[in-house]
Amino acid sequence: MLPNGRPAVRRTPGRTPLAYAACAAALLFATSCGLLGDDTRQGPALTAPAGVTAQAGSATTVHVMWSRPETDADIKGYTVYRGATKVKEVPGEQHMVDVVGLHPRSAYTFSVRAEDTGGTLGPLSAKVTVTTPAAVAEDRSAPTRPGALRGHPEGGRAASLSWGASKDDKAVVSYDIYQGASKIHSVGGSETRALISGLRPGTAYSFTVKARDAADNTSPAGPALSLTTAKGSDEGPGTAPTDFRAASRRAGGAYYIDLSWTPPRTGGTVPAYRIYLDGRQATTLVWGDAPPKGTAHNSFYVGKEAGIRHRVRIRAQLPDGTWGASSAERSVTTGS
Structure with a gap:
């Protein structure tokens, strides 16, 4: 304590205010430049597949x-x-x-x-x-070779394939699609077509199909099909929902738009759709355990005012998770 009653200030030997300021500046520089081990900067966040x-x-x-x-x-x-x-x-x-x-x-x-x-x-x-299907006892017979494989490019990034059905003494459970020697897709045994997505624009591909039964007996590969995707990156029309319709409906003092469409023929179920309202994505429709294979339906709220004109279209999620071409755009007016 000093004679005037003020507390004494203890100074560390060799440490002046200027020295403290220099240390702080050096620490700030090291942190901002990532020179210290505790670098908390993070890269892009991961999302779900x-x-x-x-x-x-x-x-x-x-x-x-x-x-x-x-x-x-x-x-x-x-x-x-x-x-x-x-x-x-x-x-x-x-x-x-x-x-x-x-x-x-x-x-x-x-x-x-x-x-x-x-x-x-x-x-x-x-x-x-x-x-999984039921097991079949003592099944050693493979399905017959799938029939002629046909197909065409769907824009630059997909291809539609179809083939003749195989026969089996029990039942065909699945068809495996191969690109060269690599299996790239699989569809159920009741399907004889598939949409192959995730391809590269302007690229030549060779596809074959094999059939499998419940006992894992696999047929010989059917005839090969060679095709070349388009040079552009646009989605082909076969990736779009068809028979798309939209209508206005009033319920509970508000207006809704009712939609119906036929899913694109991917060889399997389409798990999700993006719905666009007036040029902007309004929502993503995700189905539960059993997405419809036939005509699909959905309805969503658009407001309480009559006489409002809206434009609506949808896109389907393809087998590789990318989004296909848009459906035709429909116009609908609330209260009409």
Whole structure:
């Protein structure tokens, strides 16, 4: 305590106010330039893989497919879950896997999670449910070779394929589509067409199809088909919903727009749609466990005022999780 009653100020030897200021500036520089070990800067956030689908390949296998998350993050790999159990880990460039060793006539739920190169795990994808068919005892006969494969490009990034049905002494459970020697897609045994997406514009491809039964007997490959995608990156018309209709409806003092359409023929279910109102995306419609294969319906609120004109269209999510071409645009006026 000083004689005037003020507390004494203790100074650290060799430390002046100017020295403290210099240290603070140096610390700020080191932190901002990432020179210290505790660098809290983060890269782009991971999102969930999109377009996850599951198709029974036989009584004991399921083919799971998904697309890359909509993020700029660098993907190291994916983990596939059956329920809460990890069943497969694959590298980041792979977007499909066969899960084997399952039980016949059993329901399974699958989901997928991405991991970035820094080891960060993203959120789980939407869950998809699939049921394996019953086992067939003493089945050693493979299905017959699929019939002639036909197809055409759908713009620069997809191709529509169709083929003749195979025959089997029991039943065909699935058809596997190959690009060269690699399996790239799978559809149910009642389907004889598939939409292959995720292709590159202006590129030549060769496709073949094989049939499988419940005992995992696989047919020889059917005749090969070669085609070249268009040079542009536009989606082809075959990726768009058809027979799209829109009508106004009044209920509870408000107006709604009722929609109906036929899904594009992808060879499987379409898990989601984007609905656009007056040129802007209004919502994403995600189906539950059983998306409709026939005519689909949806209704949404647009306000309480009559005489308002709206424009509406939709897009479907394709097998690889990307979005196909838009439907025709319809105009509808509330109260008309």
